Amino acid sequence: MTNPIEVRNPRTGKFDYVIIPPPPRLLAQQCKRTRRGQVRWQQLGLEGRIEALQQWKEAILSGRDRLTEALVNDTGRLSTSVLEIDSFLSSIDRWCKLAPELLQDSAKNTAIPFIALQQTSVPYPLVGIISPWNFPLLLSTIDTIPALLAGCAVIVKPSEIAPRFVAPLKTALSAVPELRDVLTFVEGAGATGSDLIENVDLVCFTGSVATGRKVAEAAAKRFIPAFLELGGKDPAIVLESANLELATSAILWGSVVNTGQSCLSIERIYVAESIFEKFYHQLVAKAYRLQLAYPTVESGEIGPIIAERQAAIISGHLLDAVEKGAVIHCGGVIEDLGGGWWCRPTVLTQVNHSMKVMTEETFGPIMPIMPFSTVEEAVSLANDSIYGLSAAVFASEAEALEVAQQIDAGAISINDAALTAIMHEGEKNAFKFSGMGGSRMGAAALKRFMRKKAILIKTNATNDPWWFETGE
Numbered sequence: 001m002t003n004p005i006e007v008r009n010p011r012t013g014k015f016d017y018v019i020i021p022p023p024p025r026l027l028a029q030q031c032k033r034t035r036r037g038q039v040r041w042q043q044l045g046l047e048g049r050i051e052a053l054q055q056w057k058e059a060i061l062s063g064r065d066r067l068t069e070a071l072v073n074d075t076g077r078l079s080t081s082v083l084e085i086d087s088f089l090s091s092i093d094r095w096c097k098l099a100p101e102l103l104q105d106s107a108k109n110t111a112i113p114f115i116a117l118q119q120t121s122v123p124y125p126l127v128g129i130i131s132p133w134n135f136p137l138l139l140s141t142i143d144t145i146p147a148l149l150a151g152c153a154v155i156v157k158p159s160e161i162a163p164r165f166v167a168p169l170k171t172a173l174s175a176v177p178e179l180r181d182v183l184t185f186v187e188g189a190g191a192t193g194s195d196l197i198e199n200v201d202l203v204c205f206t207g208s209v210a211t212g213r214k215v216a217e218a219a220a221k222r223f224i225p226a227f228l229e230l231g232g233k234d235p236a237i238v239l240e241s242a243n244l245e246l247a248t249s250a251i252l253w254g255s256v257v258n259t260g261q262s263c264l265s266i267e268r269i270y271v272a273e274s275i276f277e278k279f280y281h282q283l284v285a286k287a288y289r290l291q292l293a294y295p296t297v298e299s300g301e302i303g304p305i306i307a308e309r310q311a312a313i314i315s316g317h318l319l320d321a322v323e324k325g326a327v328i329h330c331g332g333v334i335e336d337l338g339g340g341w342w343c344r345p346t347v348l349t350q351v352n353h354s355m356k357v358m359t360e361e362t363f364g365p366i367m368p369i370m371p372f373s374t375v376e377e378a379v380s381l382a383n384d385s386i387y388g389l390s391a392a393v394f395a396s397e398a399e400a401l402e403v404a405q406q407i408d409a410g411a412i413s414i415n416d417a418a419l420t421a422i423m424h425e426g427e428k429n430a431f432k433f434s435g436m437g438g439s440r441m442g443a444a445a446l447k448r449f450m451r452k453k454a455i456l457i458k459t460n461a462t463n464d465p466w467w468f469e470t471g472e
């Protein structure tokens, strides 16, 4: 037997939910059963798989209220949960529409006239997904949908910090027998994630750099591919030519949405010194207009800090910054309201790269702003990080494009912020310690779940010129 894990409610601080991780032997059996189902799933063909996913979507829609309630209890926020559900459901439609073209096999002539080539793809039988707590539904399903359409079976281990959304998804699954056999959710924490890697053929991991390293090592030992989507410390650069009204609104959203608990949050802001004062005054004024979603979920835009351990990290970063000379203009404290931990949008100036708030992932609604005098300096500050997930540049379009080319990160939003949260079409890699493996976005995302297989066909009946001369 394994020990049950009690789950904390981020709004009340009460432990009001329990999950029971499967013992390793049971997990291995679940993986075996899911893997067995994959054979029929692949035989079902793409049309059948699309139909099953659409049935699942309909079943989720008919129980949408329960899913919303579970996700709100997991995360303490409402409007972002609604967005999360919408985004998940629309991803099912998007992939169902794209898959037929992406999964087409092709026949080709080759450089050798009597050898034909059939290029086919074979799905990995069993894909393991390990996901974090900040967007629990979206990040458990973002790789699941394309993997299922590719013909893989999938076993998902969501975060132990926000697992309530799984129950309504499972209820909806019970209405779709074809899918129920090849999509399994398991509950548990790190030990279950680690056991899972021992039983799958490919792993998609979203989480911290520290855990990502363990996942990569475990996968390497088994020679299975590991796709890692890890932490970030996204910079925004604001040049003199930027539209300030637009830049402050975009940066506020990109830093503070989901209470800053996004890998692609803007966590450092570099502003041309000529517009620095104006910029931060405007940002502070806008930040003051946002309200905590307390006492009710509808009361405001800023939800609670979901993971208790994150509250300590945010407050540690703020303390470190203030001790080293930073000035806080709004927010700046972790508040205990109704048993939950809360942090209002916080703007800091007088910051530098000796501070954790400028170098380590804070994962809170914190906006430290630093002036620069030349574009070269801005680029060098933006690139002074172990992370390279994404970034934003605000300037005239031509100028911004030039700067974007010099930033060491996988996606750059221009005159907007965190666009990869909304738009999943552009292929991108996570640079540096922000990840490893193929693009999770765009068409390439689906192809990660297939192995290429070349069928080479001799089409004539004479000896090949490179064979041994053995005839009379």
Ligand code: NAD
Binding pocket: 130, 131, 132, 133, 134, 135, 139, 157, 158, 159, 160, 188, 189, 190, 191, 192, 193, 194, 206, 207, 208, 209, 210, 211, 212, 214, 215, 229, 230, 231, 232, 262, 263, 264, 361, 389, 430, 434, 435
């Ligand atoms: P985490 O690394 O603590 O946990 C992530 C998942 O890994 C959880 O399900 C956890 O149970 C599991 N896990 C823990 N130890 C494991 C092990 N040894 N083997 C296998 N699985 C294990 O991360 P978190 O705190 O849940 O999430 C926050 C982090 O995720 C942040 O760093 C954030 O930037 C990152 N993140 C990245 C992206 C992205 O797309 N790049 C998206 C969201 C979050």
